[in-house]
Amino acid sequence: MSTNMLHHLPVEAYTSQEWFDHEQAEIFSKTWRYAGFVEDLTAPGEYLTVQAGLNNIFIIVSADGSLKAFHNSCRHRGTQLLRAEGITDKLITCPYHDWTYNLNGELCTVPDEAREFDTIDKSCLHLKPASVGVWRKMLFVHPDPEAPSLNDWFADITPHLGPHDFTTLVEYPEAATSYEIQANWKIVVENYIDVYHLAHLHSGTLSMYDHAKAEYQFIGPHFSFVEPLADYYAKDIDSNTPTPLILPKEQLAAYVPMLFPGIGLAESESSWATFIITPLGPDKTRVENRVRLKNASAWEFTKQEWKSAAFWNKHISPKYKGDKNTDPIASADFTSEDIYACEQQQKALKSPYYQVGPAAKGESPILEHQKIVLQYLGRPIPENLSKRTTKKPPSSHLRCFSPSSRKRNNPKRRSLSRHNTPA
Ligand code: FES
Numbered sequence: 001m002s003t004n005m006l007h008h009l010p011v012e013a014y015t016s017q018e019w020f021d022h023e024q025a026e027i028f029s030k031t032w033r034y035a036g037f038v039e040d041l042t043a044p045g046e047y048l049t050v051q052a053g054l055n056n057i058f059i060i061v062s063a064d065g066s067l068k069a070f071h072n073s074c075r076h077r078g079t080q081l082l083r084a085e086g087i088t089d090k091l092i093t094c095p096y097h098d099w100t101y102n103l104n105g106e107l108c109t110v111p112d113e114a115r116e117f118d119t120i121d122k123s124c125l126h127l128k129p130a131s132v133g134v135w136r137k138m139l140f141v142h143p144d145p146e147a148p149s150l151n152d153w154f155a156d157i158t159p160h161l162g163p164h165d166f167t168t169l170v171e172y173p174e175a176a177t178s179y180e181i182q183a184n185w186k187i188v189v190e191n192y193i194d195v196y197h198l199a200h201l202h203s204g205t206l207s208m209y210d211h212a213k214a215e216y217q218f219i220g221p222h223f224s225f226v227e228p229l230a231d232y233y234a235k236d237i238d239s240n241t242p243t244p245l246i247l248p249k250e251q252l253a254a255y256v257p258m259l260f261p262g263i264g265l266a267e268s269e270s271s272w273a274t275f276i277i278t279p280l281g282p283d284k285t286r287v288e289n290r291v292r293l294k295n296a297s298a299w300e301f302t303k304q305e306w307k308s309a310a311f312w313n314k315h316i317s318p319k320y321k322g323d324k325n326t327d328p329i330a331s332a333d334f335t336s337e338d339i340y341a342c343e344q345q346q347k348a349l350k351s352p353y354y355q356v357g358p359a360a361k362g363e364s365p366i367l368e369h370q371k372i373v374l375q376y377l378g379r380p381i382p383e384n385l386s387k388r389t390t391k392k393p394p395s396s397h398l399r400c401f402s403p404s405s406r407k408r409n410n411p412k413r414r415s416l417s418r419h420n421t422p423a
Protein backbone atom coordinates (compact mmCIF):
# COMPACT_ATOMS: atom_id res chain seq x y z
CA MET A 1 0.00 0.00 0.00
CA SER A 2 1.34 3.44 -0.84
CA THR A 3 1.43 6.16 1.79
CA ASN A 4 -0.16 8.75 -0.46
CA MET A 5 -3.03 10.40 1.36
CA LEU A 6 -6.12 12.41 0.62
CA HIS A 7 -6.19 14.27 3.92
CA HIS A 8 -7.02 11.62 6.57
CA LEU A 9 -7.49 8.74 4.16
CA PRO A 10 -5.01 6.88 2.00
CA VAL A 11 -5.68 7.10 -1.70
CA GLU A 12 -6.56 3.39 -1.57
CA ALA A 13 -9.65 4.32 0.42
CA TYR A 14 -11.01 5.76 -2.83
CA THR A 15 -9.72 3.15 -5.25
CA SER A 16 -9.39 -0.31 -3.70
CA GLN A 17 -11.89 -3.13 -3.58
CA GLU A 18 -10.69 -3.95 -0.07
CA TRP A 19 -11.76 -0.55 1.30
CA PHE A 20 -14.99 -0.72 -0.64
CA ASP A 21 -15.84 -4.14 0.82
CA HIS A 22 -14.94 -3.00 4.33
CA GLU A 23 -17.20 0.05 4.02
CA GLN A 24 -20.04 -2.08 2.69
CA ALA A 25 -19.74 -4.36 5.70
CA GLU A 26 -19.09 -1.83 8.45
CA ILE A 27 -20.92 1.30 7.28
CA PHE A 28 -23.70 0.53 4.81
CA SER A 29 -24.65 -2.81 6.41
CA LYS A 30 -24.79 -1.34 9.92
CA THR A 31 -26.69 1.92 9.49
CA TRP A 32 -30.19 2.92 8.47
CA ARG A 33 -30.63 3.06 4.69
CA TYR A 34 -33.09 5.36 2.92
CA ALA A 35 -35.63 3.35 0.91
CA GLY A 36 -38.30 5.78 -0.31
CA PHE A 37 -41.37 7.67 0.87
CA VAL A 38 -44.30 6.27 2.81
CA GLU A 39 -46.62 6.94 -0.10
CA ASP A 40 -44.56 4.52 -2.24
CA LEU A 41 -46.13 1.62 -0.34
CA THR A 42 -49.80 1.71 0.55
CA ALA A 43 -51.75 -1.36 -0.62
CA PRO A 44 -51.18 -4.87 0.79
CA GLY A 45 -48.63 -6.70 -1.34
CA GLU A 46 -46.87 -3.56 -2.56
CA TYR A 47 -43.15 -3.82 -2.12
CA LEU A 48 -39.85 -2.19 -2.93
CA THR A 49 -36.32 -3.46 -2.66
CA VAL A 50 -33.23 -1.63 -1.52
CA GLN A 51 -29.56 -2.48 -1.19
CA ALA A 52 -28.23 -1.88 2.31
CA GLY A 53 -24.53 -2.59 2.06
CA LEU A 54 -24.11 -6.33 1.61
CA ASN A 55 -27.81 -6.98 2.05
CA ASN A 56 -30.70 -6.76 -0.35
CA ILE A 57 -33.85 -6.03 1.62
CA PHE A 58 -37.47 -5.70 0.64
CA ILE A 59 -40.20 -3.79 2.41
CA ILE A 60 -43.70 -5.09 1.86
CA VAL A 61 -47.15 -4.07 3.01
CA SER A 62 -48.61 -7.03 4.86
CA ALA A 63 -52.26 -8.04 4.81
CA ASP A 64 -53.07 -5.89 7.86
CA GLY A 65 -51.49 -2.84 6.23
CA SER A 66 -48.34 -2.79 8.36
CA LEU A 67 -44.88 -2.51 6.85
CA LYS A 68 -42.53 -5.43 7.15
CA ALA A 69 -38.94 -5.81 5.97
CA PHE A 70 -37.14 -9.02 5.10
CA HIS A 71 -33.84 -10.01 3.65
CA ASN A 72 -34.58 -10.57 -0.01
CA SER A 73 -33.02 -13.99 -0.11
CA CYS A 74 -34.73 -17.37 -0.43
CA ARG A 75 -34.17 -19.71 2.51
CA HIS A 76 -33.50 -22.58 0.08
CA ARG A 77 -30.43 -21.47 -1.90
CA GLY A 78 -30.51 -17.70 -1.51
CA THR A 79 -32.01 -16.55 -4.79
CA GLN A 80 -33.35 -13.00 -4.77
CA LEU A 81 -37.11 -13.21 -4.32
CA LEU A 82 -38.45 -9.82 -5.37
CA ARG A 83 -36.96 -7.44 -7.88
CA ALA A 84 -37.12 -3.62 -7.97
CA GLU A 85 -40.61 -2.61 -6.92
CA GLY A 86 -44.16 -3.71 -7.61
CA ILE A 87 -47.06 -5.56 -6.11
CA THR A 88 -47.44 -9.23 -5.42
CA ASP A 89 -50.48 -11.28 -4.54
CA LYS A 90 -50.76 -13.13 -1.27
CA LEU A 91 -47.62 -15.17 -1.84
CA ILE A 92 -43.99 -14.52 -2.69
CA THR A 93 -42.64 -17.24 -4.96
CA CYS A 94 -38.95 -17.83 -5.52
CA PRO A 95 -38.19 -18.12 -9.24
CA TYR A 96 -35.65 -20.92 -8.78
CA HIS A 97 -37.57 -23.88 -7.26
CA ASP A 98 -40.89 -22.17 -6.48
CA TRP A 99 -40.71 -22.16 -2.69
CA THR A 100 -43.44 -19.79 -1.56
CA TYR A 101 -43.71 -17.44 1.40
CA ASN A 102 -46.63 -15.40 2.67
CA LEU A 103 -46.49 -11.64 3.28
CA ASN A 104 -45.37 -12.30 6.86
CA GLY A 105 -42.27 -14.08 5.54
CA GLU A 106 -43.44 -17.57 6.54
CA LEU A 107 -42.48 -20.45 4.29
CA CYS A 108 -45.78 -21.91 3.06
CA THR A 109 -45.09 -24.47 0.37
CA VAL A 110 -42.16 -26.45 -0.95
CA PRO A 111 -42.87 -28.14 -4.28
CA ASP A 112 -42.64 -31.93 -4.28
CA GLU A 113 -41.93 -31.75 -0.58
CA ALA A 114 -42.67 -35.38 0.28
CA ARG A 115 -40.81 -36.79 -2.70
CA GLU A 116 -37.77 -34.54 -2.61
CA PHE A 117 -37.12 -34.16 1.11
CA ASP A 118 -36.99 -36.70 3.92
CA THR A 119 -38.14 -34.18 6.50
CA ILE A 120 -38.34 -30.46 6.33
CA ASP A 121 -39.34 -28.14 9.17
CA LYS A 122 -40.83 -25.18 7.35
CA SER A 123 -41.24 -23.24 10.58
CA CYS A 124 -37.44 -22.91 10.75
CA LEU A 125 -37.21 -21.52 7.24
CA HIS A 126 -39.04 -18.23 7.44
CA LEU A 127 -37.50 -15.25 5.69
CA LYS A 128 -34.93 -13.45 7.80
CA PRO A 129 -36.48 -10.25 9.14
CA ALA A 130 -34.86 -6.85 8.83
CA SER A 131 -35.91 -3.55 10.42
CA VAL A 132 -38.08 -0.94 8.74
CA GLY A 133 -38.76 2.53 10.09
CA VAL A 134 -40.40 5.79 9.10
CA TRP A 135 -38.75 9.10 9.79
CA ARG A 136 -40.21 12.32 8.44
CA LYS A 137 -42.46 10.29 6.12
CA MET A 138 -39.41 8.61 4.62
CA LEU A 139 -38.82 4.86 4.68
CA PHE A 140 -35.62 3.41 6.06
CA VAL A 141 -34.37 -0.14 6.42
CA HIS A 142 -31.69 -1.67 8.61
CA PRO A 143 -30.35 -5.20 8.03
CA ASP A 144 -30.44 -5.93 11.77
CA PRO A 145 -33.93 -6.94 13.01
CA GLU A 146 -32.94 -5.51 16.40
CA ALA A 147 -31.62 -2.26 14.98
CA PRO A 148 -31.24 0.76 17.23
CA SER A 149 -34.03 3.32 17.08
CA LEU A 150 -34.34 5.23 13.81
CA ASN A 151 -35.67 8.31 15.61
CA ASP A 152 -32.70 8.25 17.98
CA TRP A 153 -30.34 7.97 15.00
CA PHE A 154 -31.61 11.26 13.58
CA ALA A 155 -32.70 12.96 16.80
CA ASP A 156 -29.80 15.39 17.21
CA ILE A 157 -29.69 16.51 13.57
CA THR A 158 -33.43 16.97 13.17
CA PRO A 159 -33.65 20.53 14.61
CA HIS A 160 -30.97 21.62 12.16
CA LEU A 161 -32.77 20.49 9.02
CA GLY A 162 -34.90 22.72 6.83
CA PRO A 163 -38.27 23.81 8.25
CA HIS A 164 -40.09 22.37 5.23
CA ASP A 165 -43.09 20.10 5.50
CA PHE A 166 -42.42 18.23 2.30
CA THR A 167 -45.63 16.24 2.66
CA THR A 168 -47.51 19.37 1.58
CA LEU A 169 -45.45 19.53 -1.62
CA VAL A 170 -46.04 17.60 -4.83
CA GLU A 171 -43.52 15.19 -6.28
CA TYR A 172 -42.67 15.62 -9.96
CA PRO A 173 -41.73 12.13 -11.19
CA GLU A 174 -40.47 13.58 -14.45
CA ALA A 175 -37.91 15.59 -12.50
CA ALA A 176 -36.47 12.48 -10.82
CA THR A 177 -33.00 11.54 -11.95
CA SER A 178 -30.74 8.56 -11.51
CA TYR A 179 -27.20 8.58 -12.80
CA GLU A 180 -23.80 7.07 -12.26
CA ILE A 181 -20.75 9.08 -11.31
CA GLN A 182 -17.39 7.52 -12.10
CA ALA A 183 -16.01 8.28 -8.67
CA ASN A 184 -15.88 6.78 -5.20
CA TRP A 185 -18.91 7.48 -3.00
CA LYS A 186 -16.78 9.49 -0.56
CA ILE A 187 -15.67 11.82 -3.36
CA VAL A 188 -19.35 12.47 -4.07
CA VAL A 189 -20.09 13.11 -0.40
CA GLU A 190 -17.01 15.30 -0.03
CA ASN A 191 -18.09 17.36 -3.00
CA TYR A 192 -21.53 17.75 -1.44
CA ILE A 193 -20.10 19.03 1.84
CA ASP A 194 -17.28 21.13 0.35
CA VAL A 195 -18.13 24.74 1.17
CA TYR A 196 -14.99 26.09 -0.46
CA HIS A 197 -15.98 25.13 -4.01
CA LEU A 198 -19.36 26.83 -4.01
CA ALA A 199 -18.16 30.28 -4.99
CA HIS A 200 -15.67 28.91 -7.50
CA LEU A 201 -16.83 25.82 -9.41
CA HIS A 202 -20.36 27.22 -9.27
CA SER A 203 -19.53 30.91 -9.74
CA GLY A 204 -21.99 31.13 -12.63
CA THR A 205 -24.64 28.73 -11.37
CA LEU A 206 -25.13 29.14 -7.61
CA SER A 207 -24.42 32.78 -6.95
CA MET A 208 -27.98 33.33 -5.79
CA TYR A 209 -26.91 32.09 -2.34
CA ASP A 210 -24.59 33.93 0.02
CA HIS A 211 -21.89 31.30 0.56
CA ALA A 212 -19.85 33.58 2.84
CA LYS A 213 -22.69 33.41 5.36
CA ALA A 214 -23.11 29.65 5.26
CA GLU A 215 -23.39 27.92 8.62
CA TYR A 216 -22.52 24.29 8.88
CA GLN A 217 -21.48 21.64 11.34
CA PHE A 218 -21.37 17.95 11.98
CA ILE A 219 -23.77 16.69 14.62
CA GLY A 220 -22.67 13.15 15.31
CA PRO A 221 -22.12 11.55 11.89
CA HIS A 222 -24.66 13.83 10.22
CA PHE A 223 -23.91 17.16 8.59
CA SER A 224 -26.09 20.26 8.58
CA PHE A 225 -25.74 23.25 6.30
CA VAL A 226 -27.74 26.40 5.76
CA GLU A 227 -26.96 29.54 3.79
CA PRO A 228 -29.10 32.62 3.10
CA LEU A 229 -30.18 33.91 -0.26
CA ALA A 230 -27.88 36.48 -1.83
CA ASP A 231 -29.22 40.02 -1.47
CA TYR A 232 -29.63 40.59 -5.21
CA TYR A 233 -31.78 37.46 -5.43
CA ALA A 234 -33.71 38.03 -2.22
CA LYS A 235 -34.66 41.65 -2.75
CA ASP A 236 -37.30 40.77 -5.35
CA ILE A 237 -37.70 37.11 -4.51
CA ASP A 238 -41.37 37.03 -5.44
CA SER A 239 -40.38 37.70 -9.03
CA ASN A 240 -36.98 36.02 -9.05
CA THR A 241 -37.86 32.60 -7.71
CA PRO A 242 -38.11 30.19 -10.66
CA THR A 243 -40.97 28.24 -9.10
CA PRO A 244 -43.43 29.26 -6.38
CA LEU A 245 -41.92 29.73 -2.92
CA ILE A 246 -42.41 26.95 -0.39
CA LEU A 247 -41.24 28.68 2.79
CA PRO A 248 -42.34 31.78 4.69
CA LYS A 249 -40.24 34.86 3.84
CA GLU A 250 -38.36 34.83 7.14
CA GLN A 251 -37.16 31.26 6.59
CA LEU A 252 -36.01 31.52 2.97
CA ALA A 253 -32.61 29.85 2.65
CA ALA A 254 -30.90 26.77 1.26
CA TYR A 255 -30.72 23.91 3.75
CA VAL A 256 -28.50 21.16 2.40
CA PRO A 257 -27.75 18.45 4.97
CA MET A 258 -25.90 15.22 4.36
CA LEU A 259 -27.14 12.46 6.62
CA PHE A 260 -24.83 9.55 7.20
CA PRO A 261 -24.03 7.63 5.12
CA GLY A 262 -24.67 9.38 1.82
CA ILE A 263 -28.25 10.57 2.32
CA GLY A 264 -28.37 14.14 1.04
CA LEU A 265 -31.35 16.48 1.21
CA ALA A 266 -31.63 19.70 -0.76
CA GLU A 267 -34.23 21.90 0.86
CA SER A 268 -34.46 25.33 -0.70
CA GLU A 269 -36.78 28.30 -0.93
CA SER A 270 -38.59 26.78 -3.90
CA SER A 271 -37.87 23.04 -4.04
CA TRP A 272 -37.26 20.01 -1.86
CA ALA A 273 -35.26 17.04 -3.08
CA THR A 274 -33.45 13.90 -2.02
CA PHE A 275 -29.91 13.11 -3.14
CA ILE A 276 -29.30 9.44 -2.38
CA ILE A 277 -25.78 8.15 -2.84
CA THR A 278 -25.28 4.41 -3.40
CA PRO A 279 -21.77 3.00 -3.79
CA LEU A 280 -21.55 0.61 -6.75
CA GLY A 281 -17.82 -0.01 -6.77
CA PRO A 282 -14.56 1.62 -5.67
CA ASP A 283 -14.85 4.15 -8.49
CA LYS A 284 -18.54 4.06 -9.32
CA THR A 285 -21.47 5.61 -7.49
CA ARG A 286 -25.17 5.96 -8.23
CA VAL A 287 -27.05 9.10 -7.30
CA GLU A 288 -30.84 9.22 -7.25
CA ASN A 289 -32.85 12.39 -6.85
CA ARG A 290 -36.55 12.89 -6.27
CA VAL A 291 -37.95 16.40 -6.43
CA ARG A 292 -40.95 18.11 -4.85
CA LEU A 293 -42.39 21.52 -5.61
CA LYS A 294 -45.26 23.60 -4.35
CA ASN A 295 -48.75 22.25 -4.77
CA ALA A 296 -49.85 24.92 -7.24
CA SER A 297 -51.59 25.10 -10.59
CA ALA A 298 -49.79 24.88 -13.92
CA TRP A 299 -50.87 28.47 -14.48
CA GLU A 300 -49.11 29.60 -11.30
CA PHE A 301 -45.92 27.84 -12.43
CA THR A 302 -46.18 29.41 -15.87
CA LYS A 303 -46.64 32.90 -14.45
CA GLN A 304 -43.64 32.39 -12.17
CA GLU A 305 -41.50 31.25 -15.05
CA TRP A 306 -42.37 34.32 -17.07
CA LYS A 307 -41.68 36.62 -14.13
CA SER A 308 -38.30 35.09 -13.36
CA ALA A 309 -36.98 34.40 -16.85
CA ALA A 310 -35.11 37.68 -17.23
CA PHE A 311 -33.41 37.22 -13.84
CA TRP A 312 -32.17 33.72 -14.63
CA ASN A 313 -31.06 34.63 -18.15
CA LYS A 314 -28.96 37.37 -16.62
CA HIS A 315 -27.53 35.48 -13.64
CA ILE A 316 -26.83 31.95 -14.86
CA SER A 317 -23.69 31.56 -16.91
CA PRO A 318 -21.30 28.75 -17.82
CA LYS A 319 -17.93 28.47 -16.12
CA TYR A 320 -16.20 28.07 -19.48
CA LYS A 321 -17.30 28.95 -22.96
CA GLY A 322 -17.96 25.86 -25.03
CA ASP A 323 -20.57 23.43 -26.20
CA LYS A 324 -23.06 23.19 -23.35
CA ASN A 325 -24.27 19.84 -24.65
CA THR A 326 -20.91 18.10 -24.53
CA ASP A 327 -18.82 20.04 -22.02
CA PRO A 328 -20.12 19.91 -18.45
CA ILE A 329 -18.11 22.97 -17.50
CA ALA A 330 -19.89 24.88 -20.27
CA SER A 331 -23.30 23.51 -19.32
CA ALA A 332 -24.33 26.22 -16.85
CA ASP A 333 -25.77 23.34 -14.83
CA PHE A 334 -24.30 23.00 -11.35
CA THR A 335 -24.96 19.28 -11.08
CA SER A 336 -22.99 18.70 -14.27
CA GLU A 337 -20.23 20.85 -12.85
CA ASP A 338 -20.13 18.75 -9.69
CA ILE A 339 -20.11 15.46 -11.55
CA TYR A 340 -17.26 16.71 -13.70
CA ALA A 341 -15.24 17.74 -10.63
CA CYS A 342 -15.84 14.40 -8.91
CA GLU A 343 -14.80 12.37 -11.93
CA GLN A 344 -11.73 14.50 -12.53
CA GLN A 345 -10.66 14.03 -8.93
CA GLN A 346 -11.11 10.27 -9.13
CA LYS A 347 -8.98 10.13 -12.28
CA ALA A 348 -6.22 12.14 -10.62
CA LEU A 349 -5.97 9.65 -7.74
CA LYS A 350 -4.59 7.01 -10.11
CA SER A 351 -1.45 8.94 -10.88
CA PRO A 352 1.64 8.07 -8.82
CA TYR A 353 2.32 11.80 -8.84
CA TYR A 354 -0.91 12.62 -7.04
CA GLN A 355 -0.41 14.51 -3.80
CA VAL A 356 -3.12 16.37 -1.97
CA GLY A 357 -2.58 20.03 -1.08
CA PRO A 358 -3.64 21.94 2.03
CA ALA A 359 -7.29 21.87 3.04
CA ALA A 360 -9.19 25.16 3.15
CA LYS A 361 -11.37 26.07 6.11
CA GLY A 362 -14.36 25.52 3.87
CA GLU A 363 -13.13 21.97 3.31
CA SER A 364 -13.10 21.11 7.00
CA PRO A 365 -16.32 19.07 6.66
CA ILE A 366 -14.42 16.79 4.27
CA LEU A 367 -11.82 16.07 6.93
CA GLU A 368 -14.52 15.47 9.49
CA HIS A 369 -16.34 13.04 7.22
CA GLN A 370 -13.10 11.15 6.63
CA LYS A 371 -12.63 10.80 10.38
CA ILE A 372 -16.16 9.45 10.76
CA VAL A 373 -15.49 6.86 8.05
CA LEU A 374 -12.31 5.80 9.84
CA GLN A 375 -14.19 5.48 13.12
CA TYR A 376 -16.81 3.22 11.55
CA LEU A 377 -14.11 1.07 10.03
CA GLY A 378 -12.20 0.88 13.30
CA ARG A 379 -9.10 2.28 11.66
CA PRO A 380 -6.82 4.79 13.38
CA ILE A 381 -7.01 8.48 12.59
CA PRO A 382 -3.57 9.76 11.53
CA GLU A 383 -2.22 11.58 14.57
CA ASN A 384 -0.65 14.61 12.90
CA LEU A 385 -3.73 15.31 10.82
CA SER A 386 -6.22 14.79 13.61
CA LYS A 387 -4.37 17.32 15.73
CA ARG A 388 -4.38 19.82 12.94
CA THR A 389 -8.09 19.66 12.37
CA THR A 390 -9.33 19.25 15.90
CA LYS A 391 -7.76 22.52 17.00
CA LYS A 392 -10.50 24.31 15.14
CA PRO A 393 -13.48 22.01 14.90
CA PRO A 394 -15.75 22.67 11.98
CA SER A 395 -17.83 25.20 13.85
CA SER A 396 -19.91 25.87 10.89
CA HIS A 397 -19.56 25.86 7.19
CA LEU A 398 -21.01 23.77 4.22
CA ARG A 399 -22.47 23.85 0.87
CA CYS A 400 -25.28 23.91 -1.42
CA PHE A 401 -25.49 21.38 -4.15
CA SER A 402 -29.10 20.91 -4.68
CA PRO A 403 -29.73 18.18 -7.21
CA SER A 404 -32.39 20.29 -8.74
CA SER A 405 -30.74 23.09 -10.63
CA ARG A 406 -32.65 26.26 -11.29
CA LYS A 407 -33.51 25.00 -14.72
CA ARG A 408 -34.38 21.59 -13.39
CA ASN A 409 -36.43 22.98 -10.56
CA ASN A 410 -38.91 24.31 -12.98
CA PRO A 411 -40.81 21.51 -14.61
CA LYS A 412 -41.42 23.79 -17.59
CA ARG A 413 -37.74 24.49 -18.09
CA ARG A 414 -36.32 21.19 -17.01
CA SER A 415 -32.96 20.46 -18.55
CA LEU A 416 -31.66 17.11 -17.43
CA SER A 417 -28.00 16.41 -17.18
CA ARG A 418 -26.22 14.41 -19.83
CA HIS A 419 -25.41 11.97 -17.06
CA ASN A 420 -28.97 10.98 -16.49
CA THR A 421 -29.66 7.34 -17.00
CA PRO A 422 -32.86 5.43 -16.56
CA ALA A 423 -33.59 4.41 -12.98
S1 FES B 1 -33.46 -20.97 -4.25
FE1 FES B 1 -35.47 -20.37 -3.87
S2 FES B 1 -36.61 -22.14 -4.17
FE2 FES B 1 -34.58 -22.78 -4.49
Ligand SMILES: [Fe+2]
Binding pocket: 191, 192, 197, 198, 201, 202, 334, 338, 400, 401
Ligand atom coordinates in the same frame (compact mmCIF):
# COMPACT_ATOMS: atom_id res chain seq x y z
FE1 LIG C 1 -21.12 21.58 -5.96
